[in-house]
Amino acid sequence: xxxxxxxxxxxxxxxxxxxxxxxxxxxxxxxxxxxxxxxxxxxxxxxxxxxxxxxxxxxxxxxxxxxxxxxxxxxxxxxxxxxxxxxxxxxxxxxxxxxxxxxxxxxxxxxxxxxxxxxxxxxxxxxxxxxxxxxxxxxxxxxxxxxxxxxxxxxxxxxxxxxxxxxxxxxxxxxxxxxxxxxxxxxxxxxxxxxxxxxxxxx
Numbered sequence: 001x002x003x004x005x006x007x008x009x010x011x012x013x014x015x016x017x018x019x020x021x022x023x024x025x026x027x028x029x030x031x032x033x034x035x036x037x038x039x040x041x042x043x044x045x046x047x048x049x050x051x052x053x054x055x056x057x058x059x060x061x062x063x064x065x066x067x068x069x070x071x072x073x074x075x076x077x078x079x080x081x082x083x084x085x086x087x088x089x090x091x092x093x094x095x096x097x098x099x100x101x102x103x104x105x106x107x108x109x110x111x112x113x114x115x116x117x118x119x120x121x122x123x124x125x126x127x128x129x130x131x132x133x134x135x136x137x138x139x140x141x142x143x144x145x146x147x148x149x150x151x152x153x154x155x156x157x158x159x160x161x162x163x164x165x166x167x168x169x170x171x172x173x174x175x176x177x178x179x180x181x182x183x184x185x186x187x188x189x190x191x192x193x194x195x196x197x198x199x200x201x202x203x
Contacts, residue, residue, distance in 0.1 A: 003175075004175055005172065005173070007170065007171065010170075011171040012100070015168070015169045019102050023191065026041055026042075037081065039190075040069070040073065041073045044072050045071050046070065046071030050071070054201055058173065060201075060203060064201070064203065065200065065202070066093040066200045069200055070199055072198055074197075075194070075195055076182070076196075077186075077189075078186060078187075083149060085153050085181050088125075088176060088179055089177075091200065094176045095175075096176070097175070097201075098173035098174060098199040099182075099196040100196060100199070101169070102168070102169070102197060103186075103192070105192055106166050106194070110183055110184060112165055112182075113183060114162065114164075115160070115161045115179065116160055116179045116181065118151070118159075121136055123136060123179065124179060126178075155181075166183055171199075
């Protein structure tokens, strides 16, 4: 399992301070939105000590940021719009994706991250070769994107293979090509919303 999932509890020494710094930063900036629900800080909250920690956990020869979203903090409320739900992380240089759950007051028993297998096709891992796309009747990544924009929004079309519970200050790292989704949003303000730090790690 370690080559697919890594879960570590109590990952940060001061998660409250991290959240407070993130909240203060977004109050002074335009809140960026994208394909996924919620708003995200404009800059990351990671240092050299984090890179060393992630390298140790993944046992990779080296670890660096693979996208500009690495280390940023996302705040999500139930009414926030989104374009994708079940998805994969598309950057080809990313070897590990992940999140740190940062909401101290979250609903008990709520899901943090879920992993899926499509019932009709058996799709569980995003293809990245011509032969892989042809297996599902697609030509390229654009066909896969259109499929996920449609059927990726309907959980009834999928079988849940694993669900990681949301727990304050828990890190989960996983392979980015595995089809996954965030757990439900909650809260009524940014301060008590679903708060995560996004991670995208490569070499």
